[in-house]
Amino acid sequence: MIHFPVVDHIQICGYRLFPGGDQEPGLSFLVKPGISIIAGVNGLGKTTLIETIFRLIVGPFELPKLENSARFGSTARVKETPWPARREFFTRRVADRAAAATAKLRFRIGDRAFEVERALSDCRLLTASVDGVPIDMIDGFETAYKDLIVGSAGLGSFVDFLTMVKFLTFFNEDRRDILWDDQAQRQFFRILFASPAISQEWVQHEAQIGSADSSARSASAYAFRLEKDIEALVEALETNAGVTAELAAAQALLDADLERREELERKSEGLKKQIADTSRQTERAKLAEDGARRQLEELRYTALERLFPSLDDTARYILTHLFADAHCLACGADSEDEILRLEKAISDGICAVCGAPPAQQHRTAGADGIVPVHKVEQKMLDRALEAVANAAIEREASATAERSFRDQAEELNVELDRVSRSIDERRLANATLRARLPPDPEEIAEKKKALANARSSQQQYEKERARAERKYQLLLNQTEELFRAAAVRVAHRFQRFATAFLEEECSLSFRLVEDRPSQSGARFMYPSLKFEMSAAAFETKQFRERPDDVSESQREFVDLAFRMALMEAASNDQAATLIIETPEASLDAIFMRKAGTMLRAFAEDERRIVVTSNLTSSVMVPSLLGGETADTDEIADRWTRVLDLLTVAAPNAAVRKFGLEYRRFLEAGVEGRVA
Amino acid sequence: MTAVEPFAQTKRRVRILQLLEASERAALAPIDTDKLHAFAYLADVLSPVWGLRPFDRRVLKTGRPPYYADLQREVDSLVAMGLLEVSQPAYRKAPDGSMLFQARYALRFASSHGRNIRLALDADIEATAGQSYLDELARALASLRDEDIAAASAEDATYDDPNISSGDIIDFGEVAHRMRTGHATDSLDSLFPDVRLTPGRRLYMYAHYLGRKVHAVG
Numbered sequence: 001m002i003h004f005p006v007v008d009h010i011q012i013c014g015y016r017l018f019p020g021g022d023q024e025p026g027l028s029f030l031v032k033p034g035i036s037i038i039a040g041v042n043g044l045g046k047t048t049l050i051e052t053i054f055r056l057i058v059g060p061f062e063l064p065k066l067e068n069s070a071r072f073g074s075t076a077r078v079k080e081t082p083w084p085a086r087r088e089f090f091t092r093r094v095a096d097r098a099a100a101a102t103a104k105l106r107f108r109i110g111d112r113a114f115e116v117e118r119a120l121s122d123c124r125l126l127t128a129s130v131d132g133v134p135i136d137m138i139d140g141f142e143t144a145y146k147d148l149i150v151g152s153a154g155l156g157s158f159v160d161f162l163t164m165v166k167f168l169t170f171f172n173e174d175r176r177d178i179l180w181d182d183q184a185q186r187q188f189f190r191i192l193f194a195s196p197a198i199s200q201e202w203v204q205h206e207a208q209i210g211s212a213d214s215s216a217r218s219a220s221a222y223a224f225r226l227e228k229d230i231e232a233l234v235e236a237l238e239t240n241a242g243v244t245a246e247l248a249a250a251q252a253l254l255d256a257d258l259e260r261r262e263e264l265e266r267k268s269e270g271l272k273k274q275i276a277d278t279s280r281q282t283e284r285a286k287l288a289e290d291g292a293r294r295q296l297e298e299l300r301y302t303a304l305e306r307l308f309p310s311l312d313d314t315a316r317y318i319l320t321h322l323f324a325d326a327h328c329l330a331c332g333a334d335s336e337d338e339i340l341r342l343e344k345a346i347s348d349g350i351c352a353v354c355g356a357p358p359a360q361q362h363r364t365a366g367a368d369g370i371v372p373v374h375k376v377e378q379k380m381l382d383r384a385l386e387a388v389a390n391a392a393i394e395r396e397a398s399a400t401a402e403r404s405f406r407d408q409a410e411e412l413n414v415e416l417d418r419v420s421r422s423i424d425e426r427r428l429a430n431a432t433l434r435a436r437l438p439p440d441p442e443e444i445a446e447k448k449k450a451l452a453n454a455r456s457s458q459q460q461y462e463k464e465r466a467r468a469e470r471k472y473q474l475l476l477n478q479t480e481e482l483f484r485a486a487a488v489r490v491a492h493r494f495q496r497f498a499t500a501f502l503e504e505e506c507s508l509s510f511r512l513v514e515d516r517p518s519q520s521g522a523r524f525m526y527p528s529l530k531f532e533m534s535a536a537a538f539e540t541k542q543f544r545e546r547p548d549d550v551s552e553s554q555r556e557f558v559d560l561a562f563r564m565a566l567m568e569a570a571s572n573d574q575a576a577t578l579i580i581e582t583p584e585a586s587l588d589a590i591f592m593r594k595a596g597t598m599l600r601a602f603a604e605d606e607r608r609i610v611v612t613s614n615l616t617s618s619v620m621v622p623s624l625l626g627g628e629t630a631d632t633d634e635i636a637d638r639w640t641r642v643l644d645l646l647t648v649a650a651p652n653a654a655v656r657k658f659g660l661e662y663r664r665f666l667e668a669g670v671e672g673r674v675a
Numbered sequence: 676m677t678a679v680e681p682f683a684q685t686k687r688r689v690r691i692l693q694l695l696e697a698s699e700r701a702a703l704a705p706i707d708t709d710k711l712h713a714f715a716y717l718a719d720v721l722s723p724v725w726g727l728r729p730f731d732r733r734v735l736k737t738g739r740p741p742y743y744a745d746l747q748r749e750v751d752s753l754v755a756m757g758l759l760e761v762s763q764p765a766y767r768k769a770p771d772g773s774m775l776f777q778a779r780y781a782l783r784f785a786s787s788h789g790r791n792i793r794l795a796l797d798a799d800i801e802a803t804a805g806q807s808y809l810d811e812l813a814r815a816l817a818s819l820r821d822e823d824i825a826a827a828s829a830e831d832a833t834y835d836d837p838n839i840s841s842g843d844i845i846d847f848g849e850v851a852h853r854m855r856t857g858h859a860t861d862s863l864d865s866l867f868p869d870v871r872l873t874p875g876r877r878l879y880m881y882a883h884y885l886g887r888k889v890h891a892v893g
Contacts, residue, residue, distance in 0.1 A: 280844050283735035286744035291773040298766035298774050313762050316777070318755050320764075 002154050002192050003110035004567055004576035005057055005169055006608065007031045012052065015101035015120055017045045017092040020648050029643045031577065031610060034603050035624045040645025043652045046612040047173065047526065048093060049645075050581055054170055056105035056116055056119055057149075058162050060086035060123035076187055076203040080159045090120040102126060108371040108575070109152035111518035156196030156204070164191055168563050172582045177555070179531055179562040180547045182513050186526045192570035193486040193520060194479055199275045202475055203326035206517045208468035211519035212584040216461035233439040240438045247433045253425040261419045264412055273410045278402035292391040296384035297321065402404070405549050461594050476524055483527040484510060489569040490562075493528060496560035500598040501591070502554065505541060508562075531558060553586040564602045574605035582612050584620045596623025613660060621669025628672035638670045687749045689729055693794060693806050694718070695759065695782050701813035703824075705762055705779035708747070709740055710821075713828035714743035718812055719847055720856045721881065725808040729847035738841050739769070740829040744831050750780060758782070758789045783862050811875045815882035827885035832859040859884070 011028045012018050018027040028051075029036075040046055061085040091097040101120035108114065128135040128145050130152075136144040146158040155161050167178060168188075178184045190199050292380040301320045491508040498506050509532060513527040532541040535548065547555045560580070565578050580599075584592055601611040613620050622628070624636045645654060646662055655662065694714055698704040703728055706714070719729040736740050753759045764778040783789055816824050828834065832855040836877045863872060863880050872880070 278842075279733065279846075280735070280842070282742075283733065283844050284842065287735060288736070288744070290747060291775075294766060294776040295774040297776065301764070301766065312780075313764050314754060314760065317751075317761050317764050322754065341869040350868055 001572050001574070002164070002570040003152060003574065004148075004571055005153075005165060006108045006575045006606065007105065007172070007577045007579070007610070008108065009104075009106040010049075010053055010056070011104045013102050013104075015090070015098055015103070016096060017048060017650055018645075018648050019650055022580060027643075027648050030640070031608055032641060033575075034641065035599060036608065036641045036643065037621060037624060038610060038643045038645065039615055039621070040612075040649060040667075041615055041652075041654055041662060044618065044645040044649040044655065045093075046614075046645065048170060049643075050170065050579060050612065051089065052103050053105060053579065054165070055083075055089075055559065056103055056118055057107065057122055057169075058165055059083075059118070059125065059145070059364075061162060063159065063162060063166065076190065077159045077163065078203060078207050081588070084647035086123045087121070090123075109149055110154070110574075111154045112148070114149065114152075132614070154196065156200040158201065160191045163187065168567055169577060169579060170330050171278065171560055171578065171583075173565065177547050177559055179529070179559050180545075182515060182526065182528045185528050186515075186567055187269060187528050189483050189486065189573055191480075192566060193482060194492075198475065198479060202472070205468050205472040209465055209472060209518050209521055212296055212461045212465035212468060213521045216458050216465060217520055219458035219461060220588060223451055223458060226451040226454060227616055228480070230444060230451065233444050236436075237438045237441070240436045243433055243436045243438060247430060247437065250426060250430050250433060254423065254430060256421045257312050257419055257426060261416065261423060264416045264419060266519055268409065268416065269413055271412060273406055275402060275405045275409060278398055278405055282395065282398040282402050285398045286393065289388065289395045292384070292387040296381070296388050299381055299384055316620075343625075356415070378529075388512050420494050455586045465518065468637060469524075473522075473524065476526070480527070486569060487529055490565045492565075493568045494529075494561055494565035497564050497598050497601055498558060498599050500559045501594045501624075502533070502560065505533045506531065506558075507541065510530070529562075529563075553591060556583070556586060557598065558645050561598065568602070573605070575608075577608045577610065578602065579610045580612070582614055584613065584617055589617065589619045592619045593615060593623045594619075599624065604662065615669075618665065618673075621666070622672040625670060626672055629673075635671055642666070642670060687745065688713075688753060689792075689796065689802070690759065691746065691749055691753060692726050692782070692789075693796070693802070693809050696793070696806065697779060697813035700784055700810050701817040703813055703817055705760070705781035707763075708777050709742075709757050709825035711750070711780060712742045712746065713740050714748045714796065714816060715743060715746055715833070716828045717816070717831065718809055720831055721812065721878060722808070723857060724860050724877050724881075725811075725840040726874075727805065727808060732848060733846045736834060736839055736841055740825045747776075754780070756788070757786050758792070770815045774776045774833035793851060812819075812878055812882075814877040816873075818879065819882060819886040826889045827882070830885050830888040832856045833842065872879070 009028070011026065015025040015026070020026045023371045038046055038049060061080040062083045063077055064079070064081050071346055079398060090101065094101070098120040103120055104115065104117040106115050112130055112131075114128070114130050116128045116425055116579065118124060124140075125137050125142060128137060130148050146161075150156070150158050150161050153161055153164070155164070167176065167184075176184075178188065190202050194202065210453075278675050297320045301316060449538070487508075487510040489508070494508050495506075508529040511530050512527050513528045514523050515526055531544045531550075532543045533544055533554075542549075544550050545558075550558060560583070564578065567578065583595060583599075587595055599609050599611070612623060613624075615621075625641060626634075629635065644666065646659060646666065651659065677748055694711065695704060695706070698706045698711075703710065703714075715731070719731050719734070722729045724871060731743065734743060750759065754761045760781045760783040762779045762781075764776070765783075767775050767777060769775050796806070813883070833845060834847075836855055860877050860881050863877055866880075887888065
């Protein structure tokens with residue numbers, strides 16, 4: 001038998017979301033058997049309060065997240081994880097980050113009375129006791145506390161306790177379906193109706209099946225990849241047999257090009273040096289030639305100056321250069337005859353302009369100090385002429401050599417360009433060829449070996465999985481009768497709750513459904529209760545396999561009825577607490593009353609239901625607490641069942657503005673009047 | 676006579692006429708042989724400041740200021756053609772014993788042929804662009820003392836480069852040879868960080884710097 005937590009009293013101190021009144025600071029609420037209401041408009045902290053109660057019981061722990069969070073999961077959870085929001089959930093709602101906020105809860109599980117106090121800043125345990133005896137809290141993982149509550153509940157593990165409390169004790173706003181989820185049903189049958197030992201064995205087998213299956217699939221995927229690789233390599237080996245020879249030939253051509261380029265670059269370097277040398281030589285020769293010419297010019301110039309003292313600068317300049325160059329400076333014509341004539345005239349003392357012999361010349365030698373030109377030392381002239389001629393030859397030779405080297409360099413550069421282009425093309429072609437090279441047979445052999453190992457591992461894991469599956473099957477056989485009997489009890493109780501809410505005829509029927517706890521292993525038959533309901537268009541009841549097969553409000557309350565039936569059946573109708581968040585959201589006035597009837601049907605004897613209400617409808621509170629009455633004792637009792645957040649919680653803008661109206665609305669509800 | 680391509684020869688003659696035109700406009704004419712060659716050299720080495728390419732490919736570095744034998748040959752021809760006027764021709768011996776020719780040159784405005792050439796050049800866009808650069812450079816050089824102009828060219832960062840010895844050529848096409856003068860003209864920016872120097876202003880400042888350098892050395 002399972003024992004569910006029964007909440008007796010909640011107290012919160014120092015948390016600014018619930019400052020309380022002047023007389024009674026903070027929040028304190030005694031939960032009596034029957035129905036209690038946490039009343040308050042949006043934003044007053046109803047969800048925070050529900051989470052506080054939940055965290056006080058289970059602590060800062062969470063179920064591990066499943067990849068497909070829309071479903072419950074095909075296998076049981078093995079271990080809880082830390083609650084990621086433990087340091088944020090309560091702190092971010094208040095300015096002081098809940099530095100001094102504490103919460104305390106008194107609750108019972110079976111015949112054991114617990115009292116726990118936690119800091120809201122990080123959810124850690126401050127004090128904990130069972131039956132008045134303090135619980136060891138040295139361990140930061142709350143191991144002693146967890147063991148005690150799991151043992152008191154009659155379960156096999158804390159993760160099962162967490163699952164049970166999260167989905168059965170609390171029916172919160174995210175409303176995960178249980179009735180329509182075969183996998184969820186399977187886990188709740190295990191948690192609630194199998195013994196702790198069998199339940200843990202079940203979890204262990206599922207974990208083994210899952211682990212072996214995952215390893216087998218990994219090995220299989222790896223083997224598949226290897227097979228594809230080997231196929232491709234073998235194909236490459238067959239189709240690209242000639243590529244090796246082709247590549248060798250292409251590489252030889254590339255090597256020849258590379259060698260040629262190196263040779264050309266070497267030559268180019270040599271030519272560059274030769275060009276530099278000859279160009280320097282040319283310039284030097286030009287300067288030397290210029291110097292030699294000026295030397296000759298100077299000799300001529302001196303002679304002319306003496307001969308033609310009246311010649312202007314330009315005429316002297318031209319004649320000087322004419323003698324020096326043997327070319328006409330103006331037109332470039334070869335004037336050798338004219339020069340010879342002038343040369344002779346000058347050396348004979350004949351006037352170069354009019355041809356008068358020295359005797360007829362009015363300006364005779366000596367008369368004005370002119371030295372006859374023929375006195376100019378012919379040897380000096382001859383040497384100067386020779387120097388000019390030699391310099392010209394040297395300059396011409398240097399210039400010719402330079403031109404020749406430049407031409408060679410140009411040709412060489414053209415070839416260098418061609419070879420470089422060829423190298424680029426060959427390298428590209430070789431890379432293409434290299435990609436097509438047949439694989440190394442050793443590589444194929446290695447891969448085949450790896451494939452054999454992978455297949456062997458796969459088989460090993462499949463065998464492991466099969467062994468675990470056999471044990472799992474035996475366990476399922478053992479539990480089948482147990483679950484059938486439990487299913488009858490659940491179905492019976494469900495009928496009672498559902499009938500209170502639904503107008504249609506409805507029932508649960510037991511079926512075995514096929515599913516598998518792993519992705520690729522064997523399939524098994526699991527117990528499942530299927531919901532049937534009459535419908536306007538059909539003579540008989542119809543299976544409603546999916547939640548979409550019923551209306552929104554039906555879906556919610558049918559699932560709630562199923563949870564209540566599970567709790568009753570598992571606890572043998574013992575005490576329990578069910579905490580429901582805003583159940584009125586999807587209901588009209590008629591169905592609110594029916595929902596009230598259904599909830600009251602559960603909240604009998606020691607069982608208790610805590611409901612939060614938004615005060616959106618005047619019908620909900622009377623539906624839960626009872627109809628209109630003028631009995632002051634009755635009204636006073638009803639008020640003890642109401643936690644009035646309008647008074648206790650920090651007021652928001654709506655409460656500050658419409659607080660009186662909300663209060664009148666709540667008062668009318670408690671007195672059973674429809675406002 | 677040196678075998679010269681007719682086209683290259685014509686280009687060089689035009690260049691000489693432009694150098695002398697710029698000298699006239701900056702009141703440097705009649706310009707003597709050393710100054711003319713110094714002007715031609717600085718026009719080559721500073722051409723990147725104006726976004727132009729150097730006219731000459733190279734010059735031989737000697738122990739004296741820059742001298743282009745090719746240019747002098749064409750100057751001689753232009754005198755004979757009656758396009759240039761020459762005055763004070765003279766010869767003098769250099770310390771190394773070689774004979775140096777000195778004269779002063781100016782455009783011969785009386786030549787109708789010369790006038791036609793100048794009109795044709797004025798109508799040519801490329802020639803006009805080159806002329807404006809030479810005009811600006813001539814004005815920058817005219818800001819120096821007359822006797823400093825030839826010496827200033829020898830103080831240029833490239834000609835004065837200790838990595839190039841006397842007897843080696845300075846190749847204007849080589850980046851390494853262009854870099855030093857370029858760096859020198861670019862570094863003028865750091866003196867006036869808030870002012871964007873125009874190319875013309877840059878030429879003036881560089882000429883001023885060379886003039887200062889002549890006296891710092893001398």
